[in-house]
Amino acid sequence: MKVALIYASTTGNTEAMANAMNEALASAGAEVVFSTADSADAESVAASDVILLGSPAMGDEVLEDTMEEFYTGIEGALSGKKVGLFGSYDWGDGQWLRDWEDRARNAGANVSESLMVHLTPEADDLAKCQDWAKAFLA
Template identity: 35%
Template sequence: MKTTIIYWTSTGNTEKIATFIEQGLNVGKESADHIINLKPVSNSDEADILTSDLVILGCSAMGVEEIDTSEMEPFLRAHQDLFKDKSVALFGSYGWGDGEWMENWEVLMESFGAKLETDSLIVIEEPEDEAIDDCLNFGKTLAGVAKA
């Protein structure tokens, strides 16, 4: 069993969410051979998608309610065929909007045929207090998805 978290961040907020999700996955995993990887998208390749049972993607809101167009969107489009029927979950940090970037991203992933395994996790700016618990619980829940 393998879960890979692939993220893009500009100031580190989405990276912090990613590390809390990783902690939650490690708490929730039921088997020592459940491998959990955490990687920036700049260091990710097609094998990370192909060999993972669950791919958890993180990206902050950029542009006008968009995911990052310098690295994350090109990465996803370049590997869009690999997302067909792939178990996926999405998360990210945002600022002044209402989360529309995440809705746009969900539509993009569904257009590739990805299976969104849970409601996406969105956090305003840096995760603190209750938002940290939300990140940990998101990871714990997804550890169960990866097991199935």
């Protein structure tokens, strides 16, 4: 199974989540397209069976700029795709992730429950990241 795992990170928290997911997916035998949003190849992502996208909450609970730009570019290719969204936040209540879920659903994606971590992921958070990512392989 081909899984695209694309993320943006400003403090390293969302990157830590993505690294844990990448490790879990690779150990489970998935073919992983792993990249930051600013260097991801939209065609490879669109050709994947599963698309996992991560962004920290920025400003007034919005996506990080490079993820916003990347996501807008692939939004039209998400119809019928299995999509998972994740990220880290400092303040607020996760509105950025709920808004992103709505956007993905409106694009026709099959969106599962998102995953968010407050600030720096601890060991138990990273284990949740791994389990969450592996659940997409079922």
